[in-house]
Amino acid sequence: MKSLTLLRHAKSSSDDPGLSDFDRPLNARGVAAATAIGRHLHAHRVQFDTVLVSAARRTVETWTLLAAELEHPPAPTVERTLYLCGRRALLTRIRALPEDAASVLVVAHNPDLHEIASALAADGDPVELARMHQHFPTGAMAVLRFDGAWSKLAEASLDSYVVPRELEET
Incomplete structure (x- = not known):
């Protein structure tokens, strides 16, 4: 069974109007969220063999903070x-x-x-599916599982859906 984890970057700052959208950094809340996500993944012994990261500053920073919490993070492919x-x-x-x-x-x-997660998640816990379909905030993470080839990926099962706010409450 294959696993696809879709993670929206953590909360970014819009304090500097001179920065382009691509160059916006994480704000303090985003730093805390990315770290919490990394701790959550570590606690659940999640390992990735492949990581794709958007080259935008906020996505790279999210990965860097998350990876610092993992035992053996792979080198990401930043695109x-x-x-x-x-x-x-x-x-x-x-x-x-x-x-x-x-x-x-x-x-x-x-x-x-959000659109990919919603389109692919054909089954899973109905409450979690409804939550994910409704909202995919910054730092949201959907874990999808499926059998078969990546090239034929059309539907999967939602294994988990986590938002940073929930991690900060525990």
Whole structure:
């Protein structure tokens, strides 16, 4: 069974109007959230063999903070083409993953991630599915599982859906 984890970057800052959207850093809340997500993944012994990260500053910072909490984080593939590329382009990139990739993390942006998660999640806990379909806030993470080839990925089961606010409460 393969695992696809879709992670929206943590909360970013809009304090500096001189920065482009691409160059916006995480704010303090985003730093805390990215760290909490990393701790959550570590506590659940999650390992990734492939990590794709949008080249935007906030996604790279999210991955860097998250990875610092993992025991053996893989080197990420940072791609400019993942920056606000659109759902179809992002799904095409995911479907191009090598078949030996078993556990993949994609750190990118909305609306792309929310649309892909909603389109792929064919089953799972009804409450979690409804929550995910309704809202995919900054730092949201959906874990999807499926059998078969990446190239044929069309539907999956929602294994878990986590938002940083829930991690901060525990």
